[in-house]
Amino acid sequence: MTRKLHILLLLSMAAALPQLSGCVGAVAVGAGAGALMVSDRRPSETYLSDQGIEIRAANRIDERFGDKAHINVTSYNRAVLLTGEVPDAATKAEVEKITAAVPDVKAISNELEIAGISSLSSRSNDTYVTSKVKGRFLDANKFSVNAVKVVTENGVVYLLGIVSQREADAAVEVARTTGGVRKVVRLFEIVSEAQAKRLDDPANKPTQSGAPAAATPPPTPAKQ
Structure with missing residues (x-):
């Protein structure tokens, strides 16, 4: 789909939000989602x-x-x-x-x-672990928190994102030392420090679909 069509889609979504129940809440959610997209390193x-x-x-x-x-x-x-x-x-x-x-x-x-289907309590604990990891990312302040996506399943934390090697190592160390984490799996795409900084500036992000040219392809999961 072209960039123009995507923009039109976003505008249509924004226009439709006030028609939903709880207009103020819906608009707030839409604004929050837009802010996340702008701060994300992906196009x-x-x-x-x-x-x-x-x-x-x-x-x-x-x-x-x-x-x-x-x-x-x-x-x-x-x-x-x-x-x-x-x-x-x-x-x-x-x-x-x-x-x-x-x-x-x-x-x-x-x-x-x-395996057997996980229990509700297990899934709730995974949600809690994810929130703890993200909170410790903020406390550590070693990289752009929005650059790393955290997924937890049965105590195993999966880390995704377009990051530099330094950022990847820092994220893994924080996640690995968080209470309740059994294992950490890296699923990063590695770019240079300079490119990571450029991607944090919305004006410098690629406009075409796909990863930045210098990013490595998704690796085989590396367990810590």
């Missing part, structure tokens, strides 16, 4: 594409498996992370196949576990 087109990938993949997986599996889909720079629990290897493979068929997906890290 706006890619940011929106990632949201679309997550929705499409999740819907297709749910239609196929329903409550037989617990699967989370996270897309960053069109590289998809699959986490959760599935009953067997065949289901794990089929989920990956379904995801790969979603438009714009360029890579998949299939971290699904063959």
Whole structure:
């Protein structure tokens, strides 16, 4: 989709927000989402594409498996992370196949576990762990917090983002030493320090879809 169409889509979404219930809250959410997109290192087109990938993949997986599996889909720079629990290897493979068929997906890290579906308390704890990691990122103040996406599944923390090697190492160290974290998995795209700084300035972000030219492709998950 062209940049112009994306802008029109954003404007349409903004115009529709006041028609939703709780107009003030809806407008606040829209403004917050816009601010996050501006501060993100991904181009706006890619940011929106990632949201679309997550929705499409999740819907297709749910239609196929329903409550037989617990699967989370996270897309960053069109590289998809699959986490959760599935009953067997065949289901794990089929989920990956379904995801790969979603438009714009360029890579998949299939971290699904063959296990019973996690409990509500386990998922609540994962949410808590994610919030603790993000809070410690803020306290550490060693990199742009918005550059690192945190996903937690069964105590395993997955870190995604377009970052420098220094930022990646700092994020891993903070996450690794956070209470409740069993393991850390890196899923970063590495760029130079200079490029990371340029990407933090919205005026310098790429306008074309995809990762910055100097970014490395999504690596094989590295567990800490």
